Amino acid sequence: MKVGIIGSGGREHALCYAVKKSKKVNKIYCFPGNAGTHNIAENVDLDISDFEALNEFINKKNIDIIIVGPEKPLVDGIVDFLKKNKIKVFGPNQTASKLEGSKIFTKNLCKEFDIPTANFGVFNNVDESIDFLNKSKFPLVVKADGLAAGKGVYICENKNDGENAVKEIFDGKFGKTSELLIEEFLTGEEMSFFIISDGVNIKQFGTAQDHKRVGEGDVGLNTGGMGAYSPSRLENDKLNKKILDKIILPTLKGLRENYKTNFLGFLYAGLMIKEGEPYLIEYNVRMGDPECQTILPRLETNLIDIIEATIDQKLDKINLSWSNEKSLSIVQCSKGYPGPYENNQEIKNLDKINLKMNEYIFHAGTKIDNSKIFSNGGRVLNFVGKSNSFKESREIIFSLINKIDWRKGFYRKDIGHKVIDI
DSSP: OEEEEEEOSHHHHHHHHHHHTOTTOOEEEEEEOOTTGGGTSEEOOOOTTOHHHHHHHHHHHTOOEEEEOSHHHHHTTHHHHHHHTTOEEESOOTTTTHHHHOHHHHHHHHHHTTOOBOOEEEEOSHHHHHHHHHTOOSSEEEEESSOOTTOOEEEESSHHHHHHHHHHHHTTBTBOOSOEEEEEOOOSEEEEEEEEEESSOEEEEEEEEEOOEEETTTEEEEOSOSEEEESOTTOOHHHHHHHIIIIIHHHHHHHHHHHOOOOEEEEEEEEEEETTEEEEEEEESSOOTTHHHHHGGGBOSOHHHHHHHHHTTOGGGOOOOBOOSEEEEEEEEETTTTSOOOOOOEEBSGGGOOOOTTEEEEESSEEEETTEEEEOSSEEEEEEEEESSHHHHHHHHHHHHTTSBOTTEEOOTTTTTTTOOO
């Protein structure tokens, strides 16, 4: 079987690694991939927004299944396009992808189907937004409506913060927009909850806790994710049932009833858990990054079997098996991220590391040139450890990071601090 994976980040390297373990798979193509996928697949330097070029390559190479990693091609309708061209593809269609593509779309769905979430308002100009801020209690959350690579969320402690957020969003910091969202600030503990759906059947696909803030102690600017651990310390059968009954199932019902569509692929609910009750913060319509790199090492069922069953609407015929071990990931970033940073910085000694069982290095923003590896993004490397305790998993990662030579990189040393006693 030939498999194609769209994307270039740590999530896609982790997907590639998991797919490669199947004896069914004899060839993997990554579009465009990175220096890590280069070692286990054929990287294809194609613009993933050029659907026609992708279609032509897929047909030329007789690729059997396409797995879409990142959100933008999903929101842009790549699944609809490939299905129209008779190509098997794993991921939600364009309508279902609005759950991530528009926060306002999701909030309105929550309102209609009684899905617990923060109270919110939608505003379409600066003056109207600031007038609302003048009458509000803080803290508040201001959100850009569309895709913003995890950075379009402002937690505003006062009116000045709120005004700056509103102006930046309407000035086009995250692309042209005609609306934004202002919502109440929920307190509690965050949780990432994943399911996989074939359009009829659903199965849980693990939990995690992401660390979004750039600074230790969970302070500073929001990022795409500085690290994660799995499973979430909040996970239990009672809470899982509440999340499915109150949030996931009503969402899928809303898509069917209002938009005549089913959801196929990974659905990731970002939740706030308050006094044992779940509230939806936002949806992602794909695996998270770095949660994917943290969750997949715990999966014992073959991933490609799961994906095939999902595409064929036979997810109910397959059992998902998970390791009981604790997985933790730390993201090493370019200095300056999430602000300005330098690219093309050589990373030495990566090729000299012999990974043991339960040790993983997933590349994200990397590229290869003349057999040397260089940084090529803000989030560059993902180090993952799996063991019987989160503390031991983190120590495994520290020992891996210490083996490489990259002075232009930095990472948070406190990932998992809520579940690790120092």
